[in-house]
Structure formats: C-alpha cells, structure tokens
Amino acid sequence: MTEFKILRYDPDKDKEPYFQTFTFDSPKGMTVLEGLIHIFENIDPTLSFRSMCRAAVCGSCAVHINGLYNLSCRTQIDKYGGKIIIRPLSHLPIIKDLVVDLEPFFENYKKVMPYLIPKNDPPKKEYIQSEAERKKVDPWVDCILCAACYGACPVQATDPKYLGPHALAKALRFIDDSRDGGGKERLAFVASDFGVFRCHTIFNCQEVCPKKIDPTKAIAKLKMKALFG
C-alpha cells in the first residue's frame, strides 16, 4: 500500500494548512504525479495541483517531495518505498493545496529584461553564431522556469525582493549570447543588493534543479563580470 501525505489548504475553509493522508495501491513504476491524479480521479476530487506535460519539460509540477524539491511527474513512488510526503513550493503564497502564486516568481524574471536586445539591425538571414559561441548559453537556455530553485533558496525566504536564482541565471543567458547587445545594462541591474550580491553561495538551487542548470555558478560568473569586467 502506498501512502501519500499531502499538505492541504483551502483558504475558504481552513485556518491553516494541514496534512491529509491517502492510501491506495500503486502499480510498479507509478510516478508521484500519477499518484496525485489517481487520488484526484478516484478518492478526492477537491485536490488541487498543477500538471501538464508529465515528461519533465514544462515545469508545471515542481513540489517538495520527501525533503527535496523535484518534478512530481518524474519522481518514482518506489524510490521512497511507497511513503510520500508532498508540500508545495516554498516562499510563494499558497492559492490552494499544492498550487502556489507564481506572480512574484515571474515578476522577478521579467525585471532582468529576459529577451534578446539586438545590437543593431538584424541581418537578412540568421545571425552567424559559431558553435563555440552557441555553447556559451548552455545550460542556461534549458531552464523550464519550474521554480524549484526559488523554493529551495534560503535567501529567497528572507527577502522577496531578491531577484532569485532563476532570474539571475536568465540574465546570464542573455549576457553570454553573442547576438545580444544589452549586456551592460542587464549586468548593471543584477549587480545589486537585490541581485547577485544577495546570493550567499548556498548551492541549494544547484541541488534541486531538474535540468541540471547551476544557478549558483551563473551567479558567481555574474559577480566576477560585475567586479572585474
């Protein structure tokens, strides 16, 4: 028998969040997300959670599972011997159950001008970019904005004005893109008390990122660029 302990919270009914336990038979190979869907469809349709691709590429389903942030869609129930404890992402207000308000996360993302700022008029065909230049934006371009890093960051917990590992890694993604001309502006913006200098190099973001991006490394690079050019 598999046991899911899920943090529930309905702002209309509950004074504060509480854990609710569900038990059911899970076939071998069932993922945590499949377990959530099973509970929703067969036991308790009041459960709220986010999901879409179920293939670990859309970033919808980041939650806290047995002590670690992960995507529920790619976490095997069997990995934890059938006892799963699920909480929503931290540092964001809970809307309902496992669904948190992502607006602060996306607002911080938007602040770093997360779009290509061309240097001048584009060519008729594609920009020429060498393979080596292209590799410079790896792995930052793989970010699926799942917010696991945001939830894992203790600095984020202390200050919502901190831009966050996701936004800073995104800033580097553009600063390091040979086609981008907004590097100086972006760097000046993130080289601030609410930007890179707030990071205490704790490495939680690196530990939880499902796409193996290393925001701590990105932030360290940005610090070097800011100080030494």
Next chain:
Amino acid sequence: MIFHDILIVGGGLAGLRAAIAAAEKKADVAIVSRLYPVRSHSGQAQGGVNAALANNPQAKDDTPEKHGFDTIKGSDFLADQETSIFMTEQAPEVIFEIEHWGCPFSRTPEGKIAQRPFGGAGYPRTCYGSDKTGHYMLQTLYEQTVKHNIKVYNEWAVIGLAKDVDTCCGVVALDMHSGTLQAMGANAVIFATGGSARIYGNSTNGITSTAFGVAMPYWAGVPLKDMEFIQFHPTSLYPNNILMTEGCRGEGGTLINKDGERFMTKYAPKAMELGPRDIVARGITTEILEGRGFEDSYVYLDLRHLGKAKIMERLPGIREITLDFIGLDPIEKPIPIQPGTHYCMGGIDTNIDGESPLKGFYAAGECACVSVHGANRLGGNSLLETLVFGKRAGAKAAEYTKDKSKQPRTNALERALKREEDNLNQMLKSKGNENPHKINNELRKLMPEKAGIFRNEKQITEGLAQIRALKERFKKARPIASGRSFNLDKLWFLEIKGNLDVAEAVIAGALARKESRGSHFRRDFPTRDDVNFLKHTIAIHTPEGPKLSYRDVSITKYQPEERKY
C-alpha cells in the same frame, strides 16, 4: 467589462506568435491561457522546425518549392495545395525572425542554423536546437511577449464563446484562482488551443491536450474539418508514451524487431526509418501484431551506433527522458518504443488567413485545419505551422479589428455569461453517481482500439456505440468538488464533455471515409480512392451527433500520384 480588440485563447507557440504579430500592428491584444504560457504543450516538441534554408551541405539544392511538394505528397494529396505552398514559402522568413529574437538553434560549422533530416523530406531541412527545439522556441516567443508588454490572463480557462447573432464577440472564462466566471469582450477571437490527442490513452501529449479547445467552437456552430485524421507518432517510449523525437531517426537511429532486423525495408525500402509517420507507424504496428515485437508491445529504437558524443550533443533531452523515466541509457541500450497518438491533422475549419466561417473567430496552430497537412503531417511542419499561421492570423485579426468600435457587445456577452453559469449550475445538480473521470478513462481506452492505426468497419461501429453509451452515462455524472479556487474537478468535467463530443466526430468521420489515406487506414478499404474521397470531411455539431458533409480539396499544382517512399 473586460475588453480587448483581439483575445487570443492559448499561450503556446501559435498563440504567442499571433499576439506578437497583432501587437506589432498596434492592436490591443491580450492572451487568455489556462496555463502559464511557458507550460504550453509546444514546449514538448523536440526534433525541429522545417524550412528550406539549404544550410546543410546535403541540402544545397533544397528550395521552398521542394518542401511544398514533400508536404503535399506527405499529406497523401489531401492538403489544400496553395496553403501548403504558402507555408513552405514563408518558412525561411519566420525562422529567421525567431532566430533574430534569440532562439538558440544549434549551429553548423559555418555558424548558420543547423538542419537535420526528418521523415518524408527529400533534403535535411529540419532546423533544430539539440532535441529541445519546441522548448527553445516557446521560451523565445514568451520572452518577446514580455518585451512587448502583452497582457496575459494567466490560468484563466476559457469555457465558451460569446456570439452576437452571427459574429463572435468574445469569450467566457473561468479565472482558476478566484473561481469566478468572467465575460471578456473582443472584436476578434483567435483560438490557439492546441491538439486533442489526449482523447487517446496512448498519447504522447500532456494532460491538458484535451478536445475542449475544438469542442467550444464546435458547440457554437463552427465546423470541424478532417477530424478522422489522427497522427500516430512512430516512436513513443514504452510504457508511458513519452515522445521520442523523429530526430532520433534523423540522426541515424534504426528500428529493430525481435529478430534483429531493420524491418522498415519492407514498408519504405528507400526512405527506411525516415518514411512519413503514417507509414512508419503502420510498419511498427504490423511487426508487433505479427509477433515480431517484444512482449507483444514494442520494438527497439537503437541509438547505440551513434556514439556517446553525438547523442550528448544532438539528443541529450531524449537521454534525460529515458534515464529519468525507465532508468535506461541509450548510449548503452536500445530504447523500447511503440507508436503513440500524437497530433490531430483535423480541427477548426479555417482558410489561409486563419478565418473560420464564424465572423470574428479565427484559429491557428494544431487546433486549426487549413488544411496544410491533409491526411498526414510531416515532422517539423507543425512547429512551422504555428509560426506561419499564428503570424498570419494575428496580422489578419489586427487588420479586421482596426476600424471596429471599441465597445464590448454587452448584451451578447452577458447572455453568454449567463448561459455558462446556468450550464455549470445544471451540471452540479445532475442526478446520479457516475464518476466522470472513469468515463474519460474508458474513452481513452477505446479510442486506440476502435479508431487507431488500423481501422475497420466493425471496430469503428463498435466504437461509435460505446461513445454514445458513455455520453448517456455522462448525463448521470457531475463534478463533486464545489470549492471556489483551482477547482480542477469543474474544469476537467467540462473538458470530458468536449472529449466525448469530439471523439464522436473523429469516429463518425472514420466510419464514413471508406478508403485509406495518410494516417487513416481501413483494413476493409485498404486503397486510396481519389474518385470518391479526394475531399475534406466537414462535421457540424447537432444534439443527435455530428452531421457530416464534404468539400473538395484544392489541387493547384500537383496531381495526386501513387505515394511510395
């Protein structure tokens, strides 16, 4: 009351591209999306997007015209030819645009956009970013909407259209956070709600790829076109049907049966693994049905001979998926795959400008059927269609709304709001204790069996009867959860209703089409019949079920010929 010139429903590639095009023409445009746009299913696309750029040394003779012919032949001659040709002619321009916006394509040694071979293509013309092309494109277009400061109503699920007599004048949306229903006025509405493949249980698609998007206009009287043409992608991971890109085969991956043979010699002797998807999917399924598969369920996709370096450079995402989900490293072991329901060639009836027969109502992307893909879509042409027709629909809607009044049609919108409120209240009061999710899962189980890769009259007729029985049972189902905020039970209930009605249109079309063409293969009518069926199926919703009629295919350049690879 909320009002924008243009409301775009859906924040995937087609919706975002339409929004950018409309914003560039200074229209007041907003996106209404049930998902944060970056979660959209477009992000799951892997292999690439087609354009005759001739960047690959093996493609120096490639032209948009050849791409057009490949598309039309790939469609088994059901595509409306001038629309396919238009799409392939626009391809280079829309690719360069998204690259100028920062899309991180992989590069050739000369620094140009890298292109790989793909199914049914005469030349390697699939522009790629390793095997995460959809993700890169989706992020790039979302970034541009941030740059243009385009308003997005995040996690607002549109649940119905508003019509003023014969004109679409807006939508009704469920704000998932507050739980309130909102009427939203517009002079033009563009649906970019994606595909419906999730009505099949063996789908590569994510959870929100239900048929609800095409069901809403269908219920509002907009015709659906060619619904029976469902694409089964040859290679989805066994057992969860997660997509394994065609790019695996484009980079040299081979398909092997139980006896160690590259069995595609039997089905597409020249193109082999890079035949068009319908032919490869049928080949794989035949091998499995005739006992040459593994566990009667799958065959192998072998990438081992590509070597570690190539896999890590060109197919790293595939490797992440097989490691994450089945603990398999494709560098060392072959991947178990089977066909998975992937894409709907059919959809909302539109013309080349994205206009539907309902004034003010447009559609673009997978939810629309122009038709550029006819009876079978080439890999790499769907990402292309989102850019070309998203751009075109956005631009055309902006032109259309330019001189229209900025006043919402309040009476019609309030009527639509009341209609949806009454509908929801009716749902909640329904008697009976059927579980709607069980009904949905039964639908998902029957579709691959009754309207799958190989069809015949007996199975399809059984499927139709089963769907009708499910619809009867659904009348005795109701959402249980009554909560206000993020009530998935309410939303999914509406979606399941859409799934049932659209599945009925798919099955009705399949039953009436007594031929085999592209992805629609009938064992009882195994050949193509251009005399009787060189036409599109049009389905109109009635309370008794879909009413079918036919429309000729537009043949402007290439006479239908035998389709061999």
